[in-house]
Amino acid sequence: MRRPFAIGVLSLALVTGGAVAGAAIATKDTEADRSTARHDRSTLADRPNEIISDGAVTRIFGANRFATAAAIAEAYGWTGDNTIAVYIASGTDYPDALAIGLSSLQDGPLLLVNASSIPSATREALTSLKPCYIDVLGGKQAINDSVLKQLKEYADPAPCQMLPAP
Numbered sequence: 300m301r302r303p304f305a306i307g308v309l310s311l312a313l314v315t316g317g318a319v320a321g322a323a324i325a326t327k328d329t330e331a332d333r334s335t336a337r338h339d340r341s342t343l344a345d346r347p348n349e350i351i352s353d354g355a356v357t358r359i360f361g362a363n364r365f366a367t368a369a370a371i372a373e374a375y376g377w378t379g380d381n382t383i384a385v386y387i388a389s390g391t392d393y394p395d396a397l398a399i400g401l402s403s404l405q406d407g408p409l410l411l412v413n414a415s416s417i418p419s420a421t422r423e424a425l426t427s428l429k430p431c432y433i434d435v436l437g438g439k440q441a442i443n444d445s446v447l448k449q450l451k452e453y454a455d456p457a458p459c460q461m462l463p464a465p
Contacts, residue, residue, distance in 0.1 A: 350370070350374055357374075359371050359374045361420060362420075363418075363420070364390050364411055365390050365410075365411050365412075365418035365420045365421050366418075366420035368390070368408070368409060368410050368411045368420075368421070368424075369410060369420045369421060369423065369424035371408065371409075372408035372409075372410065372424055372428065373424070373427075375408065377407060377408045377428060378427070378428065379427060379428055379429035382406070382407045382408070382428040382429065382430050382431075383406035383407055383430065383431050383432065383459055384406045384407040384430055384431065384432040384433065384434055385407045385408060385409075385410055385424075385425060385428055385430040385432075385433050385434075385453075385454075386399045386407060386408070386409045386410070386433075386434050386436060387409075387410055387411070387412055387421075387433060387434065387435045387436065387442065387446075387450065388409060388410075388411055388412075388435075388436040388437060388441075388442075389411065389412065389413075389414060389436075389437055389441040389442055390411030390412060390413060390418070391413060391414065392437075392441060394437075395436040395437035395441055396409060396411070396436070398436060399436055407428070407430055407432075408424075408428070410424055410425065412442060412446055413446075414440070414441060414442055414443055414446070415443050415445055415446060416446065416449075417446060417449055417450070422453075425450075425453040426453065429453075429455070429458075430453065430454055430455075431454065431455060431456045431457075431458055431459035431460075432454055432456060432459070433450050433451075433453060433454045435447060435450065
């Protein structure tokens with residue numbers, strides 16, 4: 300089944316060397332769009348434990364890579380009102396997270412899990428985001444079936460099936 304439509308900007312998360320870094324890429328053609336970005340940088344400084352900004356350079360972080368992925372989702376404006384899907388990748392290995400970061404999907408953020416459990420920061424983000432769909436990236440060695448079963452409690456496709464087609 301195709302999703303009704305995609306909204307927003309995908310939160311890019313690149314897992315490298317045990318750290319997660321958020322990235323927003325703008326070209327000369329999109330310079331005007333920076334002023335209308337999903338998030339208002341003036342409010343980013345209100346959360347000093349997750350975001351440090353001097354206006355030109357912003358660092359988004361959390362206590363660990365899982366909390367950083369959740370902070371990136373929040374910083375880029377993903378909420379329960381605009382998230383259609385959440386993408387789940389291993390927080391202990393990077394190829395699956397990189398694959399979604401380079402895709403054109405734009406209907407929700409990337410969050411990280413362990414192979415056999417969902418960290419509390421990811422659970423809190425899923426509860427807040429209320430996704431219609433959850434796409435798990437990677438095979439059973441990266442994320443096992445017990446995590447898939449746990450993720451089912453956070454996805455509800457019903458609200459998105461009622462949305463008008465683009």
